[in-house]
Amino acid sequence: MPLRNTIAVVAGKAARVGARVRGGGSALPGLVAETVDPGFLARALSEVRGGIVVVTGTNGKTTTTKMLVALLRAHGKRVFTNPTGSNFTRGVISSMLPELGRSGRLDTDMAVLELDEAHALRFAAAVAPTHALLLNVARDQLDRFAEIDHTAALLEQLAGCTTSGVVLNRDDSFVARIAATLRLGVTVRWFGVHAAIADRLPELLEQDVRFGDDFTAPPATADDGLLRPVDDRAFDVVFGDDPVGPVTLRQRGLAAMINATAATTTARLLLGGAFDPATAVTALAAVNPPFGRGETVMIDGQPLELVLVKNPAGFTVALGTYTSTPVATMIAINDNDADGRDVSWLYDVDFSSLRARGVAWTSGVRAWDMALRLEYDDVAVEQVEPDLTRALDAFVAAYHDEPKRLFCTYTAMMALRRTLAARHGLAGFGEEG
Amino acid sequence: MPDTAPASKGTITVVHLYPREMSIYGDLGNTRCVAVRIRRHGYTPNVVQHHPGADWPADVHLVLGGGGQDSGQARVEADLVEIADRLRGLAADGVPMMMICGTYQLFGNAFVTVEGTRLPGLGILDVTTHGNAKRMIGPTVLDTEFGTVVGYENHSGSTTLSPGQKPFGVVRHGYGNNGDDRTGGARTHNVFGHYLHGPVLPANPRFADALIGYAAERATGRPFEPEELDDRTADEARTRQVRRLVG
Numbered sequence A: 001m002p003l004r005n006t007i008a009v010v011a012g013k014a015a016r017v018g019a020r021v022r023g024g025g026s027a028l029p030g031l032v033a034e035t036v037d038p039g040f041l042a043r044a045l046s047e048v049r050g051g052i053v054v055v056t057g058t059n060g061k062t063t064t065t066k067m068l069v070a071l072l073r074a075h076g077k078r079v080f081t082n083p084t085g086s087n088f089t090r091g092v093i094s095s096m097l098p099e100l101g102r103s104g105r106l107d108t109d110m111a112v113l114e115l116d117e118a119h120a121l122r123f124a125a126a127v128a129p130t131h132a133l134l135l136n137v138a139r140d141q142l143d144r145f146a147e148i149d150h151t152a153a154l155l156e157q158l159a160g161c162t163t164s165g166v167v168l169n170r171d172d173s174f175v176a177r178i179a180a181t182l183r184l185g186v187t188v189r190w191f192g193v194h195a196a197i198a199d200r201l202p203e204l205l206e207q208d209v210r211f212g213d214d215f216t217a218p219p220a221t222a223d224d225g226l227l228r229p230v231d232d233r234a235f236d237v238v239f240g241d242d243p244v245g246p247v248t249l250r251q252r253g254l255a256a257m258i259n260a261t262a263a264t265t266t267a268r269l270l271l272g273g274a275f276d277p278a279t280a281v282t283a284l285a286a287v288n289p290p291f292g293r294g295e296t297v298m299i300d301g302q303p304l305e306l307v308l309v310k311n312p313a314g315f316t317v318a319l320g321t322y323t324s325t326p327v328a329t330m331i332a333i334n335d336n337d338a339d340g341r342d343v344s345w346l347y348d349v350d351f352s353s354l355r356a357r358g359v360a361w362t363s364g365v366r367a368w369d370m371a372l373r374l375e376y377d378d379v380a381v382e383q384v385e386p387d388l389t390r391a392l393d394a395f396v397a398a399y400h401d402e403p404k405r406l407f408c409t410y411t412a413m414m415a416l417r418r419t420l421a422a423r424h425g426l427a428g429f430g431e432e433g
Numbered sequence B: 001m002p003d004t005a006p007a008s009k010g011t012i013t014v015v016h017l018y019p020r021e022m023s024i025y026g027d028l029g030n031t032r033c034v035a036v037r038i039r040r041h042g043y044t045p046n047v048v049q050h051h052p053g054a055d056w057p058a059d060v061h062l063v064l065g066g067g068g069q070d071s072g073q074a075r076v077e078a079d080l081v082e083i084a085d086r087l088r089g090l091a092a093d094g095v096p097m098m099m100i101c102g103t104y105q106l107f108g109n110a111f112v113t114v115e116g117t118r119l120p121g122l123g124i125l126d127v128t129t130h131g132n133a134k135r136m137i138g139p140t141v142l143d144t145e146f147g148t149v150v151g152y153e154n155h156s157g158s159t160t161l162s163p164g165q166k167p168f169g170v171v172r173h174g175y176g177n178n179g180d181d182r183t184g185g186a187r188t189h190n191v192f193g194h195y196l197h198g199p200v201l202p203a204n205p206r207f208a209d210a211l212i213g214y215a216a217e218r219a220t221g222r223p224f225e226p227e228e229l230d231d232r233t234a235d236e237a238r239t240r241q242v243r244r245l246v247g
C-alpha cells in the first residue's frame, strides 16, 4: 500500500486517541486524515463492492439512513455508515478510522452515508457513489445555501455523479425533475405517497415557482414504493400489488413513514431478489428514533419527548405529528451557525395548534423572538427564560407529574441533552449516537 | 360587559405582492403581523394576496413585498410591468409600501447584472442595484426615524442611492445597502425599501404601526386612532439583539 495512506491512517488514529483523551470532538481526527491524504476516502472505499450509497436532502436524512442501514443489515449485509450524525466528509472519515485495517481499506459489503447537500457533492468529487437517495428540498439554513434552487442544483449534480441507481421522491418537484437529467443507464426508482393520502402533501412540500417545464413523475411501477397508511400508526409500502407491511414504527408521524418508504424502496433496489418483505417489516419496527427525532426520556416516571426542529417544513410536520396529544411544551431556539442564524423561518410555521394548551417556556438565545412569534398566533406563553439550563429545570419542576415535550434547534438540543444527562443520570444520553 | 365587539374603526386593505414567488425569508410574517395589529388597533384587515395575472384591487391602503429567488423574480416581472403605473401612482399619492430585498431592488431604477446587463425597475425609489458575487448575510441593526430597527439581511446585490435619495436608516451593524456607505434601505413618500428580513415588522412594532397609521388615514380619511398595545415582548427581543450586536 502507498506509504502516504499508512501515514494518514496512523495520524488519524493518533488524533482520535488525542481527541478522546481531551474528551471531545468527532470531526478533528477526520480533518487530520483528510489533510494528510486527499485520496484517502477513495482508497478506503475501494473494496466496498455492494454499493456506496449517499442519502441526502433537506429533511429526514438521519432517520432514513438509520432505517436503510437496518434494512440492509437485517438481510445479512455488512454495512458501514456514519452514525455520529457528523454529516460531513470529515465526519465520514472519523467514523471510518476505527474500522480500517492496516490496508486502509474498509472491509464491508456496503457503505451508506448521510451527507448534507453541499458535502454530498464534495464526497462525490472524491468517490463516485453507486447509488443516491434524494429525499426532498426545503428551506434550511438559507444563510448557508442561499436558495432552494441552489440546493436543488446540488442534488442534481450529485445524481449526475452517481453511477448505478438513483432513488427519487416523486412528490417533490425539485427532486422529481432530476430524473430528466440523468445519464442513460442509471436506474431510477421512485418513492412517494399513495393517492389515498395525497391531500396531506402540501404540509410537507415547498412551493416550486420555476418556469414552465413542469415535470411529472411517470406512473409508479412495481419497483416504486408508495406509502399507504393503514391507521394512525401502521402503514404499508406498496410495490405494485405487493405490500411491505403493515409496519409500525417506534417514531410517530407522516414524515417518518415517508422516510421508511424511501429506505424500503432503496433497500429493494440494492438487494434485488434477496429483498424479503417480512424481514423488512421486522427491521423497520426495531429502529429507534435517532437523536432528537422524537426520542423520549423518562424523568421520575414521566416521559419527556425531544423534538429537533430546524426549518419550516420540519417544524410544521412536527407540530402536526405531536400536537394531536397536547402536553406541557417548551420551545428552545438558538441562532448559532448549526441552527441557522436567521430566525425568520419561524414565521413560516403555523403555531395555532399550540393555542389550546399554550407554551410553558420559551428558551434559548432567541427565547424572546420565539415568544413574540407565538404572540402573533395568539398562543399564550407562561415564561421566557433564555438560559437553557434554568429553563429546563424550571419546566421539569413545574410540570413534574405529567408528560412533557421539548421542541428545540440543534445546538439548543445538544446543550439540553447534556443537562438532562447530568441532572437525571441518563448514562450516555448526552452523547450523540 | 358589552355583549358585542366594538364597532370597527374602518377596513384597511393590505396587498401582499406575490406571496408565492417573493416571500422566501419569512416575509409572510410581515403580512401576518400587520393583519393582527390592524385588528388589535380596532380596525378590520382585508388582506389581498396579489398573484401574477390577477386583477389589481380597487382600493389599496398598504402594499407589502418580500424577497425571492431568481426563479421567483423571473415569474413576477411581466405582472409587475402590468401594474407598474398603478403602483407609481399610489406611491406618489402617499400610499405606504414596504418592499424587502428582491422587491426593493425591483422598485429601484435598475438592476445591473454582473455581466453588465441593465434590467429596468419601477423607478419608485431612486436607487440602482449591481449584482455581485459576494452575498451580504447576517444580522443587522439600523438607526431609523422609527428608532433602532433589527433584522437579518441576505442579499447579493449592492444598492446605491442616487444623490438626493433618502435612506431608510443608518447602519450600526451589518452591511445595509452595499456594505460601504452605511446607508440602509431607502424612503420616498411613504414607500420604504430595505434588506431587513427577520421579519422586520413584528420585531419593530413602531415601524409597523407607522405603516398601519398611514394606511388607516388613507382608508378612513381620519387620523390614525391607535389602541395602546403591549409590545414588551418585541421590545425585549429587539433590545437583546441590539445589545448583542452593537453592545
Ligand SMILES: [Zn+2]
Pocket (backbone or CB within 6 Å): B025, B067, B100, B101, B102, B153, B154, B155, B195, B197
Ligand atoms: Zn434578502
